[in-house]
Amino acid sequence: MKAGILLFPGTNRERDMALALQRVTGVKPPMIWHGESTLPAGLDLVVLPGGFSYGDYLRCGAMAAQSPIMRAVAEFAAKGGHVLGVCNGFQILIEAGLLPGALLKNASLRFLSMDCHMKVERTDTPFTNRFKPGAVFRSTMAHGDGNYFADAAMAARLEAEGQVVLRYVTPEGAATEAANRNGSVNNIAGICSANRRVLGLMPHPENQVDPLIDGTDGLPLFESISASFATAG
Amino acid sequence: MKAYVTIMPKNGVLDPQGKAIGHALAGLGFAGVGEVRAGKVIELELAETDPAKAQAAAEAMAKKLLANTVIESFKVEVR
């Protein structure tokens, strides 16, 4: 499988992401500069990692979404390509219109850096097929603007169409208000596109792939990705 | 000339910042404060000297970048 990681000015979790992908594929994926207007040939997956692209100034992800490379990513996605956006990467996908909704300031108006638990709402996506149905896993979040917003109609549509992939829950799996630290609509932590090939999430499973660092709770996500493309070669 | 783009959260969109400010004002003893909304203003120095053209240019910038029209509305004033 061949993945590429996008690099915007201010991106800062690209190395974390590269290490996580390397763990399941054995190779460090190439970095792709935001100023490029085409993606390398033969990519299976484009990853937008976390960070503070353009300092998170104006709106998180807004300026990065206008980068030349994002036009290529939009084309890639339109042709059925797979895209993963984590944290700032999720914000960029939303600002670029590749995923619906908006990410507002956390309800507490504070940066939240802490453990969270997520329930995997569906395992029939290329990003979650290695989780057990209904699995709850621990990850860490680190963001100031992860409060997922969609108006009532849109939220209902996302739920009905099964686009909610990950939800903040208690360690026991309950989607309570207390488990929803940033205030997201319906405890939404991650959503996918209608074709399930574009996934955006706020927490950082790439930081939970190493038993010596913070456990391997996030590893199934990367194993899913690698399994999805195993046949593709 | 200068263009001022004022960007506010749309009606119906959660405004955690406005809410927190309203709360804090009440905590400080300011009475009679109803809804509070927090927005942004971007001041642009434009080379353009024709007000109508400056207005149009600033509106284009707002649509393209400055505002996210999914959650925000904007207005442009040129002076």
Add this chain to the structure above:
Amino acid sequence: MKAYVTIMPKNGVLDPQGKAIGHALAGLGFAGVGEVRAGKVIELELAETDPAKAQAAAEAMAKKLLANTVIESFKVEVR
């Protein structure tokens, strides 16, 4: 009535946000954009009906909470 408190970085104070926005606008091909400054606007719904009093109240709120007068200046408009 409504009070609008506009808060801008003081003259001479670095405005990293304005700088980045200016840069991005240029990158998007908008020509003739000079200095860009980014500020905040807070819209307050006030029970007060006397414009002068509303103005004074909003100014007090700005000084006390809304603006950081060490690095920001503000102005209040009542409508």
Add this chain to the structure above:
Amino acid sequence: MTDLPIPLAPERAKQLGAEFGLKGDEYDRVLAILGRTPSLTELGIFSVMWSEHCSYKSSRFWLKQLPTKAPWVIQGPGENAGVIDIGEGLAAVFKMESHNHPSFIEPYQGAATGVGGILRDVFTMGARPIANLNALRFGAPDAPRMKQIIDGVVRGIGGYGNCVGVPTVGGEVNFHPRYNGNPLVNAMTVGIARADSIFYAAASGVGNPVVYVGSKTGRDGIHGATMASAEFDANSEEKRPTVQVGDPFSEKLLIEACMELMATDAIVAIQDMGAAGLTSSSVEMAGKGDMGIELVLDNVPQRETGMSAYEMMLSESQERMLMILKPGREAVAEAIFHKWELDFAVIGHLTDTGRIVIRHKGQVEANIELAPLESQAPLYQRPWVPTPKLPVLEAASVADPVGLKAALLKLVACPDLCSRRWIWDQYDSMVGGQTAKRPGAADAAVVRVEDHKRALAMTTDCTPRYCLADPEEGGKQAVAEAWRNITAVGGLPLAITDNMNFGNPEKPEIMGQFAGAVMGIGAACTALDFPVVSGNVSLYNETEGRGILPTPAIGGVGVLEDVAQAVGLAMPEAGHALVLVGETRGWLGQSIWLREIAGREDGAPPPVDLLAERRNGDFVRGRILAGTVAACHDCADGGLLVTVAEMAMASGVGAKLEGQDDKGFWFGEDQGRYVLAVRDAPALLAAAAAAGVPARQIGVSGGGDLALPNGEAISVAELSAAHEATLPNLMRDGA
């Protein structure tokens, strides 16, 4: 030497010199060095270079006494940051720096720019920053503005560190009324470089280009002289705020651009523009290399219009660096900085004149011989009086008003001991994917070196109330505690950075505190093989005419050969024996128990027996590295019972404790102690006996309660609730 600037009128110069902080005899020395009256720009240069901040005139005499050498020290004090060899061809580069005053004026920006400044000190040496720490001292939580200051400082540190993508992994916080008008914000950065590619500040190569990179220069933070300078600028429309605003986004770009350029061979020397900006960077780089330097300020990237030479030389705009490049490498460097969307400008060249010459608009604005600027910098041996010793407080002379359980519950919730989660929850501690022990998990933070097994253990420590009571013991204790914290995770302590925060050095008592602390630090560093490789001094920290508590904050760094060896402090599951290592006399003088429960702040602080410290620590580290220790926590503030409670709260697992029902035993703050959780207590006790290390079992892990030796019990959940509630309650309306 032909070009001379236009001097000020002699009377005016003398008066301005005084306004800029030059003492009478210092001003006379300026005249002697120049052989004429200085220009405004020259006067500005002398006054900042000879300021306390840049010249260390009150502290230099004492700092020279600190031990700075060890076989693993690659670079001691004197460069932007210290450098130590950590094995496998790697070096750790680190320093701590204060931003106290700016953080009081504008807490968010003051703290943020403090973080930005210390990051630059580290990456300017070729190291990629891998961790930030911060040592904070706030006033009484209910003091005026204090919540706002706490809120702003914490947001500022997070705002900057989170954005640049360097994890904030540790630090410390104290509260005391003596910091009401003068909080302390000390920021530390640790970076990793290849030991054979460290970059230094000493300039060389006549004719080599002097290059400015980073953000543009504005009138930010021009020293206290802003008012005076306004008189020279008829157009200045409003009084300029001197507050600097940080731009972590530009800093992130600057880090990446510098790393990229450092991978080429284009750089001869590099130095960040920190305090006194262009002045200190150019003077120091040329001075260290015995070169001359000539700058043409017209080429300096400027954010504001009409800036004078004086303003440009003194601006403290952030996110800027000065470099000397090899001839002909300008284009390579420029391409890299432009790719990262940063300013790049050649602003001068090196000369063989030994002078700094500043040109602006065709006019020479300064022309100063560099050697005397440095060699004749003021150096004071300020008068000092030793701090009188306090009597030792006998534990038996203090009544225990409440018993163990009530005292414990109160202590774990008091501001100095309560959970810091509210703070570290706002700091990204995981970015980089190498943080093995994050805040709250262990006595020192542990961050692995990417693509290696090896990891660094890092901590900051100081107990200001001990330092006030006895600066020398307090100085020793701060170093010993840093050493102990690194040891407690299994790390081998290697070196420290120090941040000396004190009051007005012109007062002999304050200078006595400074001298005492330096002597204590020096003794501990020597005994523990833990040299000082960098540091910073912040004087004149006063609250309403009263000095702050003397606060020599110590930042310690150690190494673990394999991150898998690191242990945390969380109480392991049922069935582990808890063993106390070290001697307990029940020392209550200056303890938190004495302050919070008995309402007294007195007595001599606990003495540090440096031989015992080393023996106990080496023993504990040996056991950890042998893989026999499940958890380890040093005994610090609050004493033994608080130590055990912290272990329990970290995992939710309780313990049954044994031993005497005695406040001194459980709350005394005797030094050099650790609590270890082990499977095999007899083996540990036997090994301790063989090593001559005092050790005794004090309990067994298990259950959901702490069962106290007097028959009282308290649930860990209840303790945690009290421990966790304090800061959130305090800061609830601080948003």
